[in-house]
Amino acid sequence: MKSVALITEYNPFHNGHVYHAESSREIADSDVAISIMSGSFTMRGEPAILNKFKRAEMAIQYVDLVIELPLVYAISSGDLFAKGGVHIAEHLQCDALSFGSESGNIDDIKNAIKQIEQVTNDERYQSMIKEGKSHPRIIAELVQDTNLLKGSNNLLAIEYVKHIMQNNLSINPLTIQRKDNMYLDPELNKTTHISSATSIRNAYFNDEENYKFSLPETSYEILSQSKGLNWEHFFPLLKWTILRATHDELREIYMMTEGLEFKIKKDIKESTSFETFVKHLKSKRYTWTRIQRLLTAILLNIKTEDVLNYEPSAIRVLAMSQKGQAYLKTIKDKCPLPIITNVNKQSASYFENEIKATELYQFISGDTATDFNQPVHIKKSK
Numbered sequence: 164m165k166s167v168a169l170i171t172e173y174n175p176f177h178n179g180h181v182y183h184a185e186s187s188r189e190i191a192d193s194d195v196a197i198s199i200m201s202g203s204f205t206m207r208g209e210p211a212i213l214n215k216f217k218r219a220e221m222a223i224q225y226v227d228l229v230i231e232l233p234l235v236y237a238i239s240s241g242d243l244f245a246k247g248g249v250h251i252a253e254h255l256q257c258d259a260l261s262f263g264s265e266s267g268n269i270d271d272i273k274n275a276i277k278q279i280e281q282v283t284n285d286e287r288y289q290s291m292i293k294e295g296k297s298h299p300r301i302i303a304e305l306v307q308d309t310n311l312l313k314g315s316n317n318l319l320a321i322e323y324v325k326h327i328m329q330n331n332l333s334i335n336p337l338t339i340q341r342k343d344n345m346y347l348d349p350e351l352n353k354t355t356h357i358s359s360a361t362s363i364r365n366a367y368f369n370d371e372e373n374y375k376f377s378l379p380e381t382s383y384e385i386l387s388q389s390k391g392l393n394w395e396h397f398f399p400l401l402k403w404t405i406l407r408a409t410h411d412e413l414r415e416i417y418m419m420t421e422g423l424e425f426k427i428k429k430d431i432k433e434s435t436s437f438e439t440f441v442k443h444l445k446s447k448r449y450t451w452t453r454i455q456r457l458l459t460a461i462l463l464n465i466k467t468e469d470v471l472n473y474e475p476s477a478i479r480v481l482a483m484s485q486k487g488q489a490y491l492k493t494i495k496d497k498c499p500l501p502i503i504t505n506v507n508k509q510s511a512s513y514f515e516n517e518i519k520a521t522e523l524y525q526f527i528s529g530d531t532a533t534d535f536n537q538p539v540h541i542k543k544s545k
Contacts, residue, residue, distance in 0.1 A: 164490050167191035168257040168334070169226065170248030170323070172201045174211045174364070176221035176382045179263075179342075179357045184225045186339045187261035195490045196226040197255060199248045200481070201237035202517055203524040204463070206244050208455025212364055212391040214524055216537050219481035221382040223542045227487035230255070231479040234516040235470050238459050245322030247475075252334060254478060256494045259335040262323055265314035267340025272320050276328065278306050279321070316341055351377055367391055394455070396527050398437040401462050405431045408461075417460040417467050418453070427461075463520055477501045477513035482540035504539040511535075 167187050173180060188196050200222065202215040211218060219229040236247025252260055266272060282288055282305045291301045324336045348359040351366055351374060358377035366374035367386065375383045394401075405413070405427060413424035426444065434440035444454045459465075478500050483491070491502060503510045511518060511534075518534045525533060 164194040166195040167193040167259040168252035191259040197228040198226045208459045223482035227484045229482040249326040261337045263341045264320040264338045394437040418457045484542045506534040
């Protein structure tokens with residue numbers, strides 16, 4: 164059985180994701196589509212609008228397997244996010260990896276990687292690093308063709324392909340050009356109803372009913388009947404966590420740098436909302452997304468030592484179709500990691516971070532589903 168991997172967040176699963184899944188099956192000529200999906204917290208450093216169980220149920224209507232991307236990868240920047248997703252795909256014996264991009268041209272993406280490699284070996288790069296400039300900023304300044312450095316999907320595409328090339332993996336990278344709405348477009352596309360997840364979340368939290376046209380029927384039913392969450396719901400808990408922590412404890416948190424723990428402790432006292440807190444912390448050096456990732460790590464108590472040299476010890480299946488079940492049977496003896504469909508006392512040690520994140524998310528949402536009482540969702544054949 165040929166398989167294509169999709170590294171995803173589905174926050175929430177919308178019409179653009181349907182297009183991506185169906186197009187990926189076609190261009191990869193695959194029998195099975197496998198989604199490697201973030202859990203209840205995402206790469207932009209935000210709680211997902213719905214928990215991973217509900218988003219997996221949305222996705223399994225159009226893919227055959229939904230695998231949880233480990234938390235350490237899910238809340239990190241593009242490089243580690245991509246690395247984690249690609250290696251899970253490798254463990255699952257995937258033949259291809261399909262991802263969206265603004266470019267839609269895999270050769271252009273490979274060419275951009277060569278340019279970036281040349282720049283990082285340049286003396287100017289090393290000098291600018293010593294000046295304190297970030298890697299993305301230096302690349303943007305030194306790479307001549309910057310078109311591919313524009314667009315969140317292009318940047319992730321570069322990371323996916325880079326990891327495949329650097330590790331000499333047999334996975335075939337494929338890209339599909341993003342259509343209609345771009346990743347961060349804040350407004351719904353009312354013409355084609357392929358809208359960004361950002362615009363759908365904005366509409367949902369603003370009580371605009373028209374977001375329903377941008378979702379498949381199952382996704383709309385699940386989202387409309389659930390309590391969607393954003394950072395403001397978590398802010399009281401975040402504030403308490405920061406207030407009770409010492410500077411030394413905060414200093415150990417993943418992505419905490421340059422004494423930022425002092426400013427965080429100081430500014431949280433006067434902040435009355437998550438938005439105002441991030442505005443206090445944002446600067447030229449620290450982007451909004453970078454700060455959100457750090458605050459997610461604080462909330463979940465993810466320390467630098469937890470991330471260094473992290474390697475997953477098992478693969479968690481959240482949902483599967485009958486075709487997905489059949490595929491797992493074919494790779495069971497080839498996969499170097501145990502494949503877990505239901506978490507119990509014996510397997511819980513594999514997923515300590517993921518269980519902690521789920522419990523915290525569900526504490527805020529009031530949902531009773533946990534990693535222990537929520538069995539893998541199996542989609543029955545029609």
